[in-house]
Amino acid sequence: MSTSCALCGATGAVSPLAVVPRDVSVDLCALCATGVTDGPLDGPHWQCLQGAIWSTEPAVQVLAWRLLKALPEAPWARDLLDMAYLEPEVQAWAEAGLSDTEDTVIHRDSNGAALTSGDTVVLIKDLPVKGAGFTAKRGTSVRNISLVMDNAEHIEGRVESQRIVILTKFVKKS
Numbered sequence: 157m158s159t160s161c162a163l164c165g166a167t168g169a170v171s172p173l174a175v176v177p178r179d180v181s182v183d184l185c186a187l188c189a190t191g192v193t194d195g196p197l198d199g200p201h202w203q204c205l206q207g208a209i210w211s212t213e214p215a216v217q218v219l220a221w222r223l224l225k226a227l228p229e230a231p232w233a234r235d236l237l238d239m240a241y242l243e244p245e246v247q248a249w250a251e252a253g254l255s256d257t258e259d260t261v262i263h264r265d266s267n268g269a270a271l272t273s274g275d276t277v278v279l280i281k282d283l284p285v286k287g288a289g290f291t292a293k294r295g296t297s298v299r300n301i302s303l304v305m306d307n308a309e310h311i312e313g314r315v316e317s318q319r320i321v322i323l324t325k326f327v328k329k330s
Contacts, residue, residue, distance in 0.1 A: 161185035162216045163223075164204035175215045177252050182215045196223050198230040206236060214246045221250040228305065231319075238300055238314070261308045269329045271311060273303050277327035279315075288318050297330065298322065 160167045162182045172181035173189050184192065187201060196202050208220035221242060227233035242250060263271040266280055276299045283292045298313035301322075310321050 161188050162211070162213065163188045163208045163219060164201065165207075175218055175249075178215075178249060180215045182213075182219060184219075191223060191226075192219055195226050198227055198233070202227065202230075202233070205233070209236060209240045214243075214249070217242055217246055218250040221247075228302075234302060234312070234319070237302070261303075261305055263303050263308050263311060263324055265327050265329045266325050267328055271301065271303065271324065271327075271329060273301065275301050276330050277301055277311070277313070277322075278330045279322070279326060280328055281326050283322070283326060285315070285318065285320055288316075288320065290316060290318075292316070292320070292322075298327070 159170060161170055161184050163184060164187070166185040166187075168185070170183040170185055171189065173184045173192060174181045191197075191202070202223065205220045205224055208216055209224065211217050211220070221237070221240065224233045224237045224240070265271055265277060271277065276297060279292055279294055279296045279298065282294050285292055292315045296315055298315060300313070302312040304310035304312060304321065309324050311324055311327070312319060312321055314320075
């Protein structure tokens with residue numbers, strides 16, 4: 157039996173936590189287990205996810221991905237999610253365990269196609285980027301978008317190495 161937390165590596169008292177919806181469990185310390193069940197609060201402890209997301213264990217990757225998704229206000233978490241790659245079956249497992257709150261807001265592009273996190277979109281209009289001093293040109297491809305969960309008209313993506321908010325009416329899914 158492991159005596160260290162699968163996410164943060166803390167040694168000592170760990171207990172198994174099921175990674176739903178599969179019948180797999182991971183040994184976690186009390187702090188990580190609380191973060192998984194109740195949602196994490198941005199803090200230094202969660203920097204451990206920078207290593208956990210690259211674990212060779214799919215269950216650990218799933219938990220790390222879910223925790224990073226639960227920290228949308230933390231810039232480092234969004235950047236790490238942008239870099240992270242999960243195999244398609246592991247990604248589906250990670251998304252399957254999320255609550256249905258994400259389904260309440262549906263993001264649609266200018267043509268009415270539903271957008272999801274990780275999609276690639278193309279700008280259909282030149283967009284001046286406020287505060288960044290450049291214009292995002294029509295035809296620019298924005299890969300691996302993030303959805304702004306409380307606003308169906310906003311998505312986030314990287315253009316010219318800048319993370320910007322883009323209105324969905326100015327993009328089309330590619």
